[in-house]
Amino acid sequence: MTMAKAIVVLAVAALAMHQLAAAATDHPVGGNGAWDASGTSYNAWSAKQKFVQGDTLSFQYGSSHDVTEVTKAGYDACSGASPVKSYTGGATTVKLTTPGKHYFICSVPGHCAAGMKVEVTVAAAATTAPAPAKSKPRHQQRSVAPTPAPVPAPEAAPSTDELPNVSTPIAAPAPKSSDAAATMLGAKAVVGLAVAVAMALQLAM
Ligand SMILES: [Cu+2]
Known part of the structure; x- marks a missing residue:
């Protein structure tokens, strides 16, 4: 779980940095x-x-x-x-x-x-953008449901629209099953959260 949490934090940080960088790209004339x-x-x-x-x-x-x-x-x-x-x-x-x-x-x-x-x-x-990306995180989140730990999925989905709650859903999915399952969930959560954060950041600008 700590592992998955760390991954999410890193993903969010990376996305935030990417967004900030994208907000002010320098274009050297002629390349x-x-x-x-x-x-x-x-x-x-x-x-x-x-x-x-x-x-x-x-x-x-x-x-x-x-x-x-x-x-x-x-x-x-x-x-x-x-x-x-x-x-x-x-x-x-x-x-x-x-x-x-x-x-x-x-x-x-x-x-x-x-x-x-x-x-x-x-x-x-x-x-600049977000429209097409919006449908992706929903599907990603839904695909989490059928996997071994069904409880956390419904909680994770609604929070994708709120930036401040980004860290809360991670605590829930703590599956008592195997590390592999946790990693799978973590990975899927990362995708969903990462896109949600990216969207939130873009909306904020
Ligand atoms: Cu000249």
Whole structure:
């Protein structure tokens, strides 16, 4: 039981850390952060990224370049004449605070046309996911019922919606049977609880 408890605690901690990390992913521009006119297709890269509100986009560049956030019009015209915001200094990290499209160019004449331009589409933080995951934990929890220790299952199921109760159901399933059965239950509880915690965390954000 202590073993199963420890596993749950670890799983929850790991998930919490994963969620926190996912809440603010840094995206080095082009994949390695190099912002230059060497012909990198920044848009080919950005199209494969998943930018979420709160993420950051980072640029590393030489003194002959800059990072200029522009409107779509400025982007299309490769013009930094009316910047949304300008950055210089060689190392810039832009926080993507609002969902939607964001456009960045280098405003040095000719550089945008040479490829120093990127558009990113930022997804709203709240709309990122949970819907399909919801059905999984229920099935996982139900499958616990037919196994040797039927008592704890009904108690574990309702608590999946409440984060504060995460630790309570673990005390119940203490099956007096074998360690193997306990491990099986523990493993299933971990899956259910882990998903429940993940969902709770996502809802909390
Ligand atoms: Cu430049």
